[in-house]
Every structure is written in C-alpha cells, then in structure tokens.
Amino acid sequence: MRYCLLGLLTDVFVFVLGFLSLISPFILPQARNLSSQTAAFPIMVSLIIMLCLLIMVFEAQSSLLDSKMIAFLAILTAINAGLRFIENAIPGPGGFSPTFFLIILSGYFFGSRIGFLIGAMTLFVSGLITGGIGPWLPGQMITAGWVGQSAVLIALLVNLLGWKDKAGEIILLAIFGAFWGMVYGLIMNLWFWPFLGAGGGQTFTQTASDLENFQRYMAYYLATSLFWDITRAIGNVLMIIIMSKSVLRIFQRFYQRFSFQKQEEIVQ
Amino acid sequence: MNSVVWILWLAAAMTFLLTTRNPFYIAIMLAGLFSLGRRLAKDRNINPWVLPNLRFLLTMILLSTLINGLFSHTGNTVLFIVPRSWPLIGGDITVESLVYGALNGLVIGALYLLFNIINLALTTKQITRLIPRAFHPIAVVITIALTFFPSIQQRAREIKEAQMIRGNPMKKISDWIPIMIPLLVTSLENAILLAESMTARGFHKQTNLQSPRALVSLILAAFLIFSGWILHMYRFPSLVFISFYVLGASLVAATLITIGKRANVTRYHQETWTKTSKFSAVLIGIYLSGFAVLALTGRLPTLGFSPYPQLNLPATQVLGFTFSLIPFLPFLVLHHD
Numbered sequence: 001m002r003y004c005l006l007g008l009l010t011d012v013f014v015f016v017l018g019f020l021s022l023i024s025p026f027i028l029p030q031a032r033n034l035s036s037q038t039a040a041f042p043i044m045v046s047l048i049i050m051l052c053l054l055i056m057v058f059e060a061q062s063s064l065l066d067s068k069m070i071a072f073l074a075i076l077t078a079i080n081a082g083l084r085f086i087e088n089a090i091p092g093p094g095g096f097s098p099t100f101f102l103i104i105l106s107g108y109f110f111g112s113r114i115g116f117l118i119g120a121m122t123l124f125v126s127g128l129i130t131g132g133i134g135p136w137l138p139g140q141m142i143t144a145g146w147v148g149q150s151a152v153l154i155a156l157l158v159n160l161l162g163w164k165d166k167a168g169e170i171i172l173l174a175i176f177g178a179f180w181g182m183v184y185g186l187i188m189n190l191w192f193w194p195f196l197g198a199g200g201g202q203t204f205t206q207t208a209s210d211l212e213n214f215q216r217y218m219a220y221y222l223a224t225s226l227f228w229d230i231t232r233a234i235g236n237v238l239m240i241i242i243m244s245k246s247v248l249r250i251f252q253r254f255y256q257r258f259s260f261q262k263q264e265e266i267v268q
Numbered sequence: 269m270n271s272v273v274w275i276l277w278l279a280a281a282m283t284f285l286l287t288t289r290n291p292f293y294i295a296i297m298l299a300g301l302f303s304l305g306r307r308l309a310k311d312r313n314i315n316p317w318v319l320p321n322l323r324f325l326l327t328m329i330l331l332s333t334l335i336n337g338l339f340s341h342t343g344n345t346v347l348f349i350v351p352r353s354w355p356l357i358g359g360d361i362t363v364e365s366l367v368y369g370a371l372n373g374l375v376i377g378a379l380y381l382l383f384n385i386i387n388l389a390l391t392t393k394q395i396t397r398l399i400p401r402a403f404h405p406i407a408v409v410i411t412i413a414l415t416f417f418p419s420i421q422q423r424a425r426e427i428k429e430a431q432m433i434r435g436n437p438m439k440k441i442s443d444w445i446p447i448m449i450p451l452l453v454t455s456l457e458n459a460i461l462l463a464e465s466m467t468a469r470g471f472h473k474q475t476n477l478q479s480p481r482a483l484v485s486l487i488l489a490a491f492l493i494f495s496g497w498i499l500h501m502y503r504f505p506s507l508v509f510i511s512f513y514v515l516g517a518s519l520v521a522a523t524l525i526t527i528g529k530r531a532n533v534t535r536y537h538q539e540t541w542t543k544t545s546k547f548s549a550v551l552i553g554i555y556l557s558g559f560a561v562l563a564l565t566g567r568l569p570t571l572g573f574s575p576y577p578q579l580n581l582p583a584t585q586v587l588g589f590t591f592s593l594i595p596f597l598p599f600l601v602l603h604h605d
Binding site for chain 2: 006010013014017021028043044047048051052054055057058059061062064065066067068070071073074075076078079081082085117121124125128129131132133134135216238239242243246247250257258
C-alpha cells in the first residue's frame with residue numbers, strides 16, 4: 001500500500017515537473033527574457049523532461065520482474081513500433097498514426113505502468129530503427145507514455161459505471177483517443193515552439209502579457225499543426241471504434257494465458 | 269571510434285553550437301558536419317545523404333526566417349510594413365529580424381545534422397548498450413523488441429499478401445482488422461514461447477532493482493536540477509545554481525551506479541578502447557573542460573551575435589574558430605582507424 005502511494009506520488013510529481021517546465025515561458029516572465037535565454041532554454045527543458053522520463057521508467061520497470069512480462073512487453077512494443085511504419089500503408093492524411101490506439105488499449109487493459117512503458121518504449125524502439133535519436137525523443141517518449149498511463153483512468157471510470165463489455169466502454173475509449181490525439185500535438189508543440197524562437201523573442205515576448213503570449217502560441221498552433229492533430233484525433237477514434245473490441249478480446253485471452261504461475265518447490 | 273567518445277563528441281559539439289550565433293562559426297561547423305556525414309553515409313552505403321539534409325537545412329532556414337520576420341518587429345532597417353491592424357503579424361518587417369530568423373534556422377538545422385550523424389555513427393547495438401545498468405529490464409525489453417522487429421514486419425507483409433489474394437481491397441480501416449488480429453495473435457503466441465524458453469534458461473526472475481530510497485533520491489535530484497534552472501533564469505549568483513546542478517547531477521549518477529551494481533548483467537563482445545579512442549576522449553575532455561573554465565571565469569569571448577538593433581558584421585576571434593573545428597575531429601580518428 002505504502003509502495004503504491006509512493007508510485008502515485010511519483011507520477012504526480014513527474015507530471016507537475018514536466019508540465020511546469022514545458023509551460024514555463026507562459027508563467028515565468030524570466031523564461032522569456034531575451035538576453036539571458038539562448039538556445040540553451042529548449043535543451044534545459046529537454047534535459048528536465050529526460051530526468052522525468054528516467055524517474056518514470058525506473059518506477060514502472062518494477063512491473064517487469066519475470067520473463068513473461070518482459071517477453072510480452074517486448075513483443076507488443078515491436079508490433080507497435082512496426083505499426084508506425086504502416087503509417088504510410090494505412091491510408092490516412094496528416095498526423096494519422098495507428099500506434100496510439102494500441103498504446104491506449106494496453107494502458108486501459110494492463111494498467112498504468114505497462115501503458116507507460118509501451119508508449120515510451122514504442123517511440124524509443126522506432127526511433128532506434130529509423131535513426132531518429134535526438135533531443136526530440138525524450139519529449140515524444142514521455143508524452144506517449146502519459147497517453148498509455150492515463151488510459152487507466154478510463155478503466156477506473158468503466159469499472160465505476162459498470163460499462164465493461166458494453167458500447168459505453170468503446171465510446172469512452174474513443175473520446176479518450178480523440179482527446180489525446182489533440183493534446184499530444186499540443187504538448188509536442190509546446191516543446192518545439194521555443195526552439196524556433198530560442199532567444200529571439202518572436203515567439204514569447206517578455207513584455208507581453210500572459211494572454212498575449214497565449215494568443216501568439218495559439219496562432220502558431222493553428223497555422224502549423226491543427227490539421228495534423230485533427231487527423232490524428234479522427235484516426236484514433238476510427239481505429240478504436242473499429243478495432244478495439246477484437247483487440248481487447250485478444251488481450252483478455254493472452255492475459256489469462258500469461259498469468260500462469262511457477263509452482264513453488266514442494267519441500268518434503 | 270568508441271561509442272562513449274562519440275557521445276563526448278556530441279556533447280562538445282552541442283555545447284558550442286548552442287552558445288554561438290555567429291554565422292562564421294556555424295558555417296564552419298556545418299561544413300565539418302556535412303563532410304563527416306557524407307563520409308559516414310558512404311561507409312554505410314546510404315547514397316543520397318547530403319542532398320536530403322541540405323534540403324532539410326534550407327527548409328528550416330526558410331521557415332524560421334519567415335516566422336521570425338512575421339512575428340518579430342524589432343530592428344532598424346525596415347523593409348516594408350504590414351498594416352498594424354492585422355492581428356499578431358502587423359508591424360514592421362525588418363532585415364534584422366529576417367537575419368535573426370535565418371541564424372536560428374541554421375542552428376536548428378545544424379543540431380538536427382549533429383544527431384543525424386550520431387545515428388549514422390552508432391549502431392543500434394551500441395546505443396542499446398549505452399542504457400545504464402540500472403535500467404537492465406528495460407534494456408532487455410528493447411533488445412528483444414529490436415530482435416523480433418524484422419520477423420514481425422515480415423509476418424505483417426505475409427498476412428497482408430494472403431489477405432489481398434483473398435480479395436481484401438485494403439482501402440478502409442476496417443479492412444485492416446484481418447491483418448491486425450492475426451498479427452497480434454501470432455506475435456503474442458511467440459511471446460509465450462519466448463517467455464517459456466527464457467524461464468527454461470534460468471531467466472525467470474529478475475532482480476528487483478526498485479527501491480523506495482532510490483526513487484526518492486532520483487526525485488530529489490530532478491527537483492534540485494529544476495530549482496537550479498529556475499534560479500539560473502532569475503540570475504542568482506552562478507555559485508548558487510551551479511552547486512544545485514552539480515548536486516543534482518551527482519545524485520542521479522550515484523543512484524544509478526548503486527542500483528546498477530545490483531543488476532546481474534553479462535556482457536559479450538565488449539567494446540575495446542583503442543589508442544586513438546583514448547586519445548580523442550582526452551582531447552574532447554580538454555576541449556569541454558577548457559570551455560567550462562572559460563565560461564565560468566567569464567573569459568569566454570562573445571560567441572553570440574545579435575543582428576539587433578542594426579545589422580553589422582559579426583566579430584570573430586581565433587578561439588571561436590578553434591572551437592568550431594570540433595566536427596572535424598572524428599576525421600582524424602576515422603583516417604587513423
């Protein structure tokens with residue numbers, strides 16, 4: 001119980017710290033100071049995000065204690081990383097990506113730790129394969145991890161409402177998928193935006209009010225990524241509505257098969 | 269070259285790149301990065317390397333110039349005026365803001381190139397090996413995922429072909445169910461086999477590396493670094509925030525090392541430290557510490573350059589030119605190896 005509490009506190013701490021550093025230019029006037037902020041600002045944010053990721057992964061890896069869980073997580077990660085390449089194969093415009101749907105479903109079914117690991121590992125493994133290691137990776141990993149981790153909230157809600165195996169379950173998941181389709185883009189933008197204007201002050205202006213900065217951000221967001229995010233959200237909803245029922249059934253079946261226990265040796 | 273040396277090189281090149289805005293230095297860096305990347309890509313038989321990256325660099329410069337030019341209205345040399353009543357972009361369009369945007373684009377492009385080269389230089393195996401021992405279970409998961417990835421791709425292709433032969437048009441998302449489900453089932457079936465064979469080979473139980481104390485100290489370290497960053501922004505004396513940074517970083521290192529010692533790791537085919545690797549590690553170490561000493565004592569020449577308020581020619585120093593030669597260092601080693 002105490003351990004569970006520590007895990008929960010860790011999640012909250014990491015979320016607050018990561019979120020604070022991402023939105024720091026909005027809330028701290030000093031963070032938008034022209035002269036003191038060189039390009040080091042986005043790198044510092046990336047570094048803090050990386051630390052957050054380190055903590056989360058360290059916390060979550062306690063669920064990987066036996067070979068079954070390791071094999072299961074590895075294979076699911078490999079499938080999901082592979083889906084990222086089918087992106088081009090499944091017809092869909094813009095930011096449509098079939099990976100999120102598996103991340104959400106595994107977080108929903110197997111709990112927050114596995115959800116987090118699947119999200120983060122998928123991005124890492126596909127980054128390794130495509131040669132996409134870079135300062136953007138920690139941000140992507142932690143956001144995808146949050147997608148999987150927060151899916152456990154839907155599981156709690158479904159249990160609370162007693163909607164298991166009903167249409168409501170799928171609808172809730174679809175809404176959740178739409179939500180994260182939009183928010184993922186929003187968070188990734190928050191991270192990339194200061195990069196574009198590091199030190200230049202054209203993105204965040206110290207003299208401008210918070211509201212004005214927010215307006216600027218929104219303009220940038222609307223211009224560059226809204227279309228991407230909407231297609232991603234729609235893609236998530238479609239994938240969840242069409243596929244989640246059968247995928248959840250498979251998860252159910254393999255969950256039972258994976259939960260065999262090694263029998264303790266009989267002491268004579 | 270040893271992977272640790274590559275990471276050191278990355279750190280050195282990135283430090284310099286992030287502190288400078290001087291177009292001359294960045295140009296030298298870019299020339300070095302492009303020739304190094306071309307050399308590495310040739311070794312790996314990746315043929316068009318320079319052109320796509322050049323295209324990316326130009327796109328980045330164009331995008332950044334456009335955004336900065338439209339949003340930032342400082343600078344003395346006004347080109348033309350966008351009506352002030354236009355929201356957000358209304359105001360003067362100045363040469364200075366365009367130049368600043370282009371410089372920004374150059375730095376972003378160079379950063380991207382730098383990581384692109386690291387991806388070329390290090391194999392996936394080397395990168396996986398750089399994962400600290402404290403994350404042993406995660407490293408195992410990544411290794412297995414990377415190993416199974418090609419066979420899963422192959423299987424996906426086979427299932428897709430089989431479905432197409434059966435007349436699946438592959439147009440709607442629902443047409444993908446007959447691919448997705450068999451792929452999941454067969455792959456998870458593989459996972460069970462793998463788990464059983466791991467158990468049979470004595471991999472059943474992993475050591476639990478988790479401990480509340482380690483978790484708390486990692487959280488504390490993150491908090492220390494975060495606070496150091498905030499203090500840095502509010503211009504507290506450098507001694508204060510640097511001690512925060514150092515304390516946080518050493519706490520992270522100490523925790524990871526202590527935890528890592530508890531993991532049972534067997535390593536085959538260890539990377540060797542050749543003489544040239546050692547030499548270049550020492551060289552980069554001198555470079556980094558020299559940079560740090562100069563920066564902390566305030567004797568670092570102004571590497572930055574700002575076109576505001578009036579565009580002028582950036583000043584250059586010999587030291588800056590010396591620093592910007594860092595991308596050429598691996599050439600010496602590659603030539604020697």
